[in-house]
Structures are given as structure tokens and as C-alpha cells.
Amino acid sequence: MWFELNSGSLKDFLLWIKQDLGPWGPLVLAVAYVPLTVLAVPASVLTLGGGYLFGLPVGFIADSIGATLGATAAFILGRTIGRSYVISKLxxxxxxxxxxxxxxxxxxxxxxxxxxxxxxPFNMLNYLLSVTPVHIGDYMLATWLGMMPITFALVYVGTTLKDLSDVTHGWNEVSTTRWVFIVLGFGISVILLICISKVAKAALEKALADNAEIEGIFSSSTLPIVAGSSPDLPKTLIIQIDS
Known part of the structure; x- marks a missing residue:
């Protein structure tokens, strides 16, 4: 369930937003996250593009909302018509x-x-979480807040890029001078992101450890999975996962 788009198509799309859409650009950029995320296409180019096209804070707001919309669309798809497929991948x-x-x-x-x-993996996580008992409201809010640090970091990098080629062609074609500028300007964000990730990882490991006694109730091949196919059903059932 992984797809790729060539850099030329993405560049044309960002160029269209820049030249033709005016004030509608941020909205279109946000909506563009939906098909990319549903198809499990990495959307980092859109995030960088948001920084390049709109700067801070507009680019950050558009990218943050768009990433949440995309993750929610994948979640709903996985909880409804894609549920059987997701369970088969567990x-x-x-x-x-x-x-x-x-x-x-x-x-x-x-x-x-x-x-x-x-x-x-981020894109697969959207689908895996869709078959857990988490409420869609909790999922959306937690996703929006949790993706803010990396979204801000990528948007900031986007603001330092000199043209759309830097956005769509990746890091290999960025000049040495540009690299130095990006690294120096991005240093604080990187350090902050690492600190946040370490704290979050420790908290996650503790939370999972705290649930060890409950996990022991289930065998190694069973999981609590949301029952039914409504986007927001709290009832759970236990399924057998064949190895």
C-alpha cells in the first residue's frame, strides 16, 4: 500500500498553488494532504512546500491542519471499508x-x-490505529498536537529554501552555502525535536509497561480490535492473529 509521485508532478502542483490560487493556496495545500496520506505517499514535500510558499505562521497552520485531515481520512477509511485489509496486516x-x-x-x-x-511508520500507523478502540476525536486531537514539532521543523526548513527545485528534488541538490545556512538556523529546532522525542519515547515505554498486566490476559496472537465499521465505535472484540 505504498505509492510514489515524481518530483516534477509535485513541483508543478506547488507552482500552480504559488502562481494561480492566491489566498486559496493554503486551503488547497491542506486538502492535498488527504489523497497523499490515504495512498501512503510521504507528504514531507508538501510540508516543505508550505514553508517555502507561505512561510510562518501561515505555512505551519496549513500544513498542520492538512496533515491532521490526511491522517483522519486514512483512519476513517481503515475503520470502515478498509478494516479487513488492515486487520490482515497486523x-x-x-x-x-x-x-x-x-x-x-x-x-x-x-x-x-x-x-x-x-x-x-507514520502512514501505516494511521491505518493500524483505526482498528483500535481509540475515539476519533481523541485520535484527531492527539495527532494534531503530536505532529506539531516535526511539522514546524519541516516548515521552517521550507522557509530557508531558495526555490521549488530545492523543495521537490530533495537535499542532494542544495548548495554547500545553503546547507550551512539551513543547519545553523535549524539547530535549535533539531535539538528541541530530539528532546521531545526522547521524553515521549520514555513516557511511551512506561505507558506500555504499565499495561503489561493487561497484556498478559491475551495470548501473543490476540489483539483488542474495535468491533463494527463505524468511524467511532468504542466497543471492542478480541481477534486471533495468525502467524
């Missing part, structure tokens, strides 16, 4: 068992910590 993520059990007790807290200190 066996490939053994770490998720402890997460699913912990979410029964502290849904908002665990989702927030997972966003701050990713234990699993």
Missing part, C-alpha cells in the same frame, strides 16, 4: 500488540506519544 507489526492493549486504557495519551516518538 501480523506484520508485532510491536503493535502492546500499543493496542495500552490504547484501551489511555487512547489519547498513547496516540499523542506515538506521534511524538514514532514506534511505527
Amino acid at each position: 501480523k506484520h507489526y508485532p510491536k503493535f500488540q502492546a500499543v493496542a492493549v495500552a490504547i484501551q486504557r489511555s487512547g489519547f495519551k498513547i496516540v499523542l506519544l506515538l506521534r511524538l516518538a514514532p514506534l511505527l
